[in-house]
Structures are given as structure tokens and as C-alpha cells.
Amino acid sequence: MEKEIFQRSKMEDLIKRRFFYDISFSIYGGIAGLYDMGPMGCAMKANIINIWRKHFILEEQMLEVDCSILTPEPVLKASGHVDRFSDYMVKDVVTQDCFRVDHLIKAHIEKLIKGNSSDTLLPKSGGHNGDSHVKSSSNFEISNGDIRKVNQKDYIGTDKSVDKIYLVKEYETILTQLDDYKPAQFQELIRKLDIKSPVSGNDLSAPLPFNLMFNTNIGPSGLIKGYLRPETAQGIFVNFKRLLEFNQGKLPFAAAQIGNAFRNEISPRSGLLRVREFTMAEIEHFVDPSDKSHPKFEEISTLKLKLFPAQEQLNGGIAQHYHIQEAVDKKMIANETLAYYMGRIYLFLTKIGVSADKIRFRQHMNNEMAHYACDCWDAECLTSYGWVECVGCADRSCYDLIQHHKATGIKLVSEKALSQPIVKEVTEIQVKKEYLGKVFKKDSKDVLLYFSLLNEEEISILVKKFEEEGKIKITLPANGRDLEISKDMIYVKRYEKKLYVEEITPSVIEPSFGIGRIMYSVLEHNFKMREDDKRTYFSLPSSVSPYKCSILPLSNNSSFKPLIKILSKSLTALSISHKVDSSAGSIGRRYARTDEIAIPFAITIDFDSLVATPTVTLRERDSMLQIRANMDEISQLISDLCDDKITWADVQILYPQFVQQEATKSFD
The missing domain is CATH 3.30.930.10 (Bira Bifunctional Protein; Domain 2)
Incomplete structure (x- = not known):
């Protein structure tokens, strides 16, 4: 059987139709880059975050x-x-539409690479698909990414084919270096490749920095x-x-x-x-x-x-x-x-x-x-x-800790005990008090902060400069103001200090998770289509699924209502999220609806549930197989399945199989 081709449009239709998420303010036309989570998306996102909390924080x-x-x-x-959190953008000179310049160039070059790839650059004979060393043109061969000259008589090709090889390699080199490009380099590349607005075909402005x-x-x-x-x-x-x-x-x-x-x-x-x-x-x-x-x-x-x-x-x-x-x-x-x-x-x-x-x-x-x-x-x-x-x-x-220390003067360090105390020579530059309010006024605090942040090497440089020039210029870290400090405004203090601990600024290892991107990847990797009727659904793990189970009465018979209440109360007591679907329609159609929102288990109440010792059926989403079990043990069984204490294969051994309603293929 051929592998099913992923159809993104079908998945996006299901996401929108069952309101996992959709573009924000859609009745006003929507705003690009803003999304609202619907009930299913909200529950799924909360489940992912809860698992993250347990997996990492706990x-x-x-x-x-x-x-x-x-x-x-x-x-x-x-x-x-x-100062640094910026991307470069270009504007359509007519419509003023904005485009991120590196993404625009990358997309354009990828199209050029695809257009310049040639299946006709083959040797007259020999070679086979998958060779690591393939002769590719009339004048050159490519071996492990290197091009070298070979005999022209061995190949079918033209000078144009050689140009294509060089172009492709040049384009690939540009792609690897694009993150290093400056505005002038971006502009030259746009001119050289004749890149236009992808929407209108109009000319583009010079690249501009845009803080995000x-x-x-x-x-x-x-x-x-x-x-x-x-x-x-x-x-x-x-x-x-x-x-x-x-x-x-x-x-x-x-x-x-x-x-x-x-x-x-x-x-x-x-x-x-x-x-x-x-x-x-x-x-x-x-x-x-x-x-x-x-x-x-x-x-x-x-x-x-x-x-x-x-x-x-x-x-x-x-x-x-x-x-x-x-x-x-x-x-x-x-x-x-x-x-x-x-x-x-x-x-x-x-x-x-x-x-x-x-x-x-x-x-x-x-x-x-x-x-x-x-x-x-x-x-x-x-x-x-x-x-x-x-x-x-x-x-x-x-x-980060060093930068915030420089900006505030607050030490963001930890202390590590020394095996033996050490004596350290300390040199400090002190500002004479009479100049603080008189000369520096409101900048006095920032001047003191500036000198308190200097390390030994920086102090030595400044002391030497004071001796040679009699004054220095400093830039205050808090407001960026430049001040001139003369030698008579300061004095150098030197003393010995006995240390029992060592101050260290910790390094930071940072894992950073984009929940939205992870959520999308999970949805795409678990999007499925039934082979027989092409119905689509999500096969999410039960821990991530918005609801853990559904309760489906076989019909609207009033005798089923007390059983629905008992089951719902039992599931709630075990913190099992569930959805009751007593709407019209065949049981098969309602199974399909619950599959679409990734509910892994479905409890069906039928007429065999109305006996003295009521039983219900339990259906598993992916296999569509069902078992029958006593109603008073079904909630705990679902809880154990969701907590991975038991598998569906184990359940099939322990309980009798039930012939599922959808075996008739009559979903209407």
C-alpha cells in the first residue's frame, strides 16, 4: 500500500471546523500573527503545559x-x-507592504536553485542513482560537493550546464552566510538578483532595521x-x-x-x-x-x-x-x-x-x-x-547576570567557600565627596556606580591615564551621558582584604520552549485519515487529548439519562475530562465526531446497560475496537489507561470484545 500523502489543507480545515484555534478578530477581517485558542486548543495547550510542568519543574x-x-x-x-533585537525589512515602494529581507532573499534563492537544478547533466554511460561520486557536466564532475575539471568527451552537456553548477553553489554559499549580511550587502543582493515584491512585483526599498x-x-x-x-x-x-x-x-x-x-x-x-x-x-x-x-x-x-x-x-x-x-x-x-x-x-x-x-x-x-x-x-x-x-x-x-550587574550595581553572584582564606590586594577609585553634589549633582549616584563596577585591569588603565593626562572622559551606564573627570576629583585607595569565600557569576543553561510550535507539530504528526471512508481525526496521546473520553447513549431513550449522570459523576471524581454527546445521528457518526477532537476512549450506553448489573462498551479511537465491561469499573479502567498503568492490549485480554456498531459501515 502506498504511503498516505499528508494533506495540510484537510488538517487545517479540521482544526478550524472543530475550533482548535483560529485567527483572532476574524469577524473584523483578522490580524496576521494573532490567534485565539478554542475549547479544544485551550484544553490541549493546558495539557501540554501540565505535562511540561511535571516533566521539568516537578x-x-x-x-x-x-x-x-x-x-x-x-x-x-x-x-x-x-540595541540588538532587530530584523531587517524592505518595503514595496508603491504599496508600502513590508517583508523581512532575509526570508525574502532565501525564498527567492531557493526558487533559483530549484530552477537551475538539471536532470540532463548526466554522463554518456555508467553511474547509477545514489552514487556519491556523479559526473555532472561536460567539463566538471562533482564529488562530495567539490567541482573539478574532467574530459569533455565523457559527457553530454554545454557551457550553460557548467554555469548552472557554479550558480547553484554560489546560491548555497549565500544561504549559509545570510545571517551575517549587513544592509548594504542585502541591498546589493536584491539588485543583483533583481528581487521584486512577491505580492505586486514592484521595486523594493533599501533594507531598514526594525526592532521586534x-x-x-x-x-x-x-x-x-x-x-x-x-x-x-x-x-x-x-x-x-x-x-x-x-x-x-x-x-x-x-x-x-x-x-x-x-x-x-x-x-x-x-x-x-x-x-x-x-x-x-x-x-x-x-x-x-x-x-x-x-x-x-x-x-x-x-x-x-x-x-x-x-x-x-x-x-x-x-x-x-x-x-x-x-x-x-x-x-x-x-x-x-x-x-x-x-x-x-x-x-x-x-x-x-x-x-x-x-x-x-x-x-x-x-x-x-x-x-x-x-x-x-x-x-x-x-x-x-x-x-x-x-x-x-x-x-x-x-x-545576562553581568549585564544587569553593570546596569544596577547590584551583585548577582553566588559565594563559594575557599578551602583556605586568601589575602587580596584591592585598588579602588574613590570620588571626593565635595565634588559629588557640587559638580555632578543628579549624576552623582551614576558616577559612583561607574567607578564601583570597574575591575582591577580597568582601574589600572584609568589610574595611568589620570597620571599622564590629568583627566578622563567617562560614559555613565545608566543614561549614556558623557562626563569629564579631572585628577583632583578622585583619589586612589589601596588596601589588603582577607577573603574566606570566592564570588562567582553563574553560567546559565537555558532550554526555551515555544508551546505553539510544539502544539502544531504534535497536531501534524498525529493527523490521520481512515482508509475506508477518508474521515479525518487526530490520534493524540490520551495525556494530551482535550477530553479523555466521551459518553454516548445509543439513543435519546429517557432510561439512559440516570446512567449518564452516574458515569459523569464517577469520571469527574477521578479528574477525567469527558464530553457527553446525546445528539441525534447514528452512533457511528458520533464516534467520528469524537475522533475528530482526538477523544481516545468512548463509553457507549446501550440497552444491555439497563439490566440489574449494568454494562457498557468502551471503544478505543485508533483501532476502533470495543470491549464490554461493568459500568461500575469503567471509570477506573479509563483512568488507568490515561495514566499508562495499563495498555489497550492488556484491556482486550481482560475483557470480552464487543462487535462495534461501525462494523455496518452505516454512519448516516
Whole structure:
């Protein structure tokens, strides 16, 4: 039997029809990049988050916080988002439509590569499909991605075919370097490739930087500038000191936060995959920079992951499976803690229904690495849109804590006891008190902060400059103002200090989950179509399904109503979400309706349920097989199935099979 071709349009129709989610404000025409979750989507999303909470926060004993969405500008200035959190866009010069320039160029080049690929560049004889060394033109051969000259008489081809090979390689090189491009390079590429607006065909403007954060004013005066947070991480970083105290000053520890973030995407598209408001679940694992081992590493060390290292990407290689232990030993993954979370991410994704064979971990290349990261891997899921980043797992080093310390003067460090106390020579630059209010006035606090943040090397440089020039110019970190400080305004203080502890700024390992992208991947990987009647449904794991079971009376017979109430109360007592469907229509049609919203189990009340010891049937969604069991034990049975305490195969052995109603094929 031929493999079923995935039909995205059918899945999207089912999602919209059964209101898993839909575009926001649709009766007003909708707003791109904004989506509303319907009852099914809301329940499914809540189930995914609950599993995430249990898998990470509970099992790893993390500290959960819930921080403000509104973020003052100084916080995001310190983190680098105000200056760096931008994409370049171009505008249609006529319609003013905006396009993200790197995405526009990438789409255009991919079309060119496809158009320049040729099936006619074959040798006169020899060779076969799948060869790693294929002669490809009249003058050159391609071997492992390298082109070299060969005898023309061995090939059928023209000079044009050689040009195509060179063009394709040039285009592929551009794609790997696109993240490094500056505005002038983007503009030159647009001119060279004659790229126009994909909507109207009009000319495009020069590339412009566009900050992706939504800005706002906090308070009625409008004087406090702020943003809707672009990530949840900063709320954890600014609370590091209190979290460390709560953890009794000990490293390592992890904090987690689940909540919405906002990014003003230039051209949102692909449903939930690129939106302007989205739910994130982020973990910040604080660890000693000199010891990034993990106490539970052995638990996942033998797990096999599909890894796509940066070097393989540069060499034109492919992703391959490695044991996690092997990847750490080879320094492919930077450290045990990063690797541990990659393993836990894989286990979480497969637990909620992402297909194991459609998961890979791709390492960021240097030109795409975030400004704060020293190593980063994306857990990507294969969908009809291609490989989609669903989870980022980064070693953010000490960047964020250092930046917030520089901006506030508050030490965000932990203390590590020394085996023996040490004596340290300390040098400080002190500002003479008589100049603070008299000369610096309202900048006095910021001047003191500036000098308090200097390290020993910076102090030595400034002292030398004072001696040579008699004055220096400084830029205040808080407001960016430039001030001139003369030698007579300061004095240098030197003394010895006995230290019993060492102050360290922790490194941070950050797994960051995009719940919407994960949810879409789960839906696509579990979208099915019945072979006989082509009815569509979702085969979600019971833990993720919006409802765990349905109650279906065979008809509207009034004798069934008391049994429905008894079953519903019993299921509710066991916290089993369920849906009662006593609507008109055949039982087969109602089974199909419950399948569409991924309900894994269906209880049917029929006339055999009206006896002294009532029994009901239980139907399993994917196999459509049914068993009959006593009504008073059915709720516990469903609970055990949903908690994976028992399998459907076990149930079929323990209970008699029932011939299902849909065996008649009469759904009408």
C-alpha cells in the first residue's frame, strides 16, 4: 500500500471546523500573527503545559516564578534587546507592504536553485542513482560537493550546464552566510538578483532595521518607557538574588517560568509557527562556570539523539544519531548540563506525541549564534513546512547576570567557600565627596556606580591615564551621558582584604520552549485519515487529548439519562475530562465526531446497560475496537489507561470484545 500523502489543507480545515484555534478578530477581517485558542486548543495547550510542568519543574525540583509582562526599558537595554533585537525589512515602494529581507532573499534563492537544478547533466554511460561520486557536466564532475575539471568527451552537456553548477553553489554559499549580511550587502543582493515584491512585483526599498519589541508607556505621564517582554527569561535574571537566597545560596539550581511573550514580526506566517504573541516555557539553570557537570547525566547518557553539528552543516553533511555520552566525549555538545537538557527535551517531545523520527537537534553556526550564547542547539521538528525550531537549548554563559550587574550595581553572584582564606590586594577609585553634589549633582549616584563596577585591569588603565593626562572622559551606564573627570576629583585607595569565600557569576543553561510550535507539530504528526471512508481525526496521546473520553447513549431513550449522570459523576471524581454527546445521528457518526477532537476512549450506553448489573462498551479511537465491561469499573479502567498503568492490549485480554456498531459501515 502506498504511503498516505499528508494533506495540510484537510488538517487545517479540521482544526478550524472543530475550533482548535483560529485567527483572532476574524469577524473584523483578522490580524496576521494573532490567534485565539478554542475549547479544544485551550484544553490541549493546558495539557501540554501540565505535562511540561511535571516533566521539568516537578521532576527536576525547579523554582517556578511568574513575572510581569510589562518590562521597563533599562532592563531590556541592559540585556541587549533594545540595541540588538532587530530584523531587517524592505518595503514595496508603491504599496508600502513590508517583508523581512532575509526570508525574502532565501525564498527567492531557493526558487533559483530549484530552477537551475538539471536532470540532463548526466554522463554518456555508467553511474547509477545514489552514487556519491556523479559526473555532472561536460567539463566538471562533482564529488562530495567539490567541482573539478574532467574530459569533455565523457559527457553530454554545454557551457550553460557548467554555469548552472557554479550558480547553484554560489546560491548555497549565500544561504549559509545570510545571517551575517549587513544592509548594504542585502541591498546589493536584491539588485543583483533583481528581487521584486512577491505580492505586486514592484521595486523594493533599501533594507531598514526594525526592532521586534512592542513598545509602550507605563503610567499616565508617559515618562516611563517600556516594552511587552520579548522573552520570559529576563524576569528570572533580575530575581536571581532572591531565588539564590530561597535556594539557601547553593548552586546549581534551576528556575522556570511559563507565560506569554511578544514579538512584532515583520511578516508573520505559517499559522502558529510565526506569530506575534505566543506562550513560552523557559528554564534558567544556574551553574558554576568551572563545573558544568550534571548529577543526573547518567540517566540519559545512553539515549540516542539525531544531531546536526555546525561543522556537518558547513561541510554539506547530514544529521546522524549519536549517544549523548559520545557527543559529550567528542566535545560536540559543550557540557553535561547542556546535553542533559537536550535528552530531557527529546523525552518530553516524544511523550506528548511528536514523532521520534521527526526530531533532530541542530547546532547553531557562529553566524547565527545569539549575542549571549557560547553554544546552542535547536530541537527541530519535521513538518510540512520543513524543519521547524520548537525548542532552543543554549549555554548563555554569564552574560545576562553581568549585564544587569553593570546596569544596577547590584551583585548577582553566588559565594563559594575557599578551602583556605586568601589575602587580596584591592585598588579602588574613590570620588571626593565635595565634588559629588557640587559638580555632578543628579549624576552623582551614576558616577559612583561607574567607578564601583570597574575591575582591577580597568582601574589600572584609568589610574595611568589620570597620571599622564590629568583627566578622563567617562560614559555613565545608566543614561549614556558623557562626563569629564579631572585628577583632583578622585583619589586612589589601596588596601589588603582577607577573603574566606570566592564570588562567582553563574553560567546559565537555558532550554526555551515555544508551546505553539510544539502544539502544531504534535497536531501534524498525529493527523490521520481512515482508509475506508477518508474521515479525518487526530490520534493524540490520551495525556494530551482535550477530553479523555466521551459518553454516548445509543439513543435519546429517557432510561439512559440516570446512567449518564452516574458515569459523569464517577469520571469527574477521578479528574477525567469527558464530553457527553446525546445528539441525534447514528452512533457511528458520533464516534467520528469524537475522533475528530482526538477523544481516545468512548463509553457507549446501550440497552444491555439497563439490566440489574449494568454494562457498557468502551471503544478505543485508533483501532476502533470495543470491549464490554461493568459500568461500575469503567471509570477506573479509563483512568488507568490515561495514566499508562495499563495498555489497550492488556484491556482486550481482560475483557470480552464487543462487535462495534461501525462494523455496518452505516454512519448516516
